[in-house]
Amino acid sequence: MAATQPPTSPVPGTADADAVEARRAAAAEAVRSTSIDVPDFPQPGVVFKDVTPLLADPVAFATVVAALADAGRGPDGATVVDKVVGMEARGFLFGTPVAQALGVGFVPVRKPGKLPRATHEVDYDLEYGSTSLALHVDALAPGDRVLVVDDVLATGGTAAATRTLVERCGAHVVGVALLLELTFLPGRAAVDGVPVTALLQV
Secondary structure, eight states, X not given: OOOOOOOOOOOTTSOOHHHHHHHHHHHHHHHHHHOEEEETOSSTTOEEEEOXXXXXXXXXXXXXXXXXXXXXXXXXXXXXXXXXXXXXXXXXXXXXXXXXXXXXXXXXXXXXXXXXXXEEXXXXXXXXXXEEEEEETTSSOTTOEEEEXXXXXXXXXXXXXXXHHHHHTTOEEEXXXXXXXXXXXXXXXXXXXXXXXXXXXX
C-alpha cells in the first residue's frame, strides 16, 4: 500500500501542532504498511522487524524522516538539539536524514573496532545476546543536546548504552525517536526520564 505524501514541515518560529500530529499519523501508516515481520531471525524465537521496504519507498521514507525530525524541535518548530546520534546500523539510515532536516550534525555510534580514533565503549545485553558499542571521545561537546534516532525500541539495551556513551562525553540525551516500539518489552524503562517518540507501537 502506497504511503501518503508527507505534510509540509513546520516553519521554524511558528507553532503547528496539527501539522506535527498529521505527520506522525502519516508516518505511522507508512511504517505499518511497509514493515515486514520475519520470524526466527536472527535466531529462533525472535521476530525481526524488516524496514528495508520502507527505505525503498521514497514517499514513505520522506514521511518517516519528517515525523522523526519533529522530536528534535520545540513547540515553535525551531530545532532544539545540537546533534543527532544514530546507532549501527539502521540508526545511520534514519538518523542522517533527520540530522539534515534539523540542520545539525550526525554522530555515529558503532561496534568496537570500527571507529578509527579514541573511543568510549560500553557493553550491554540485547533480547538475543550481548554486544558492545563505541563512540569517539570527541564526537560530542560537553553540554550538547542530543536526539537519539533508531528503528526499533525493544528491550531498550541499545538506547540505554547509547545514552551512557553520550553522557560520558558530557552531553545529554534530550529525546529518543524511533519507528517502532515493541510495547510488550520494557524499552521505555531502560531510558527512564528521556522523552521517547515512537511513530508506531505494536
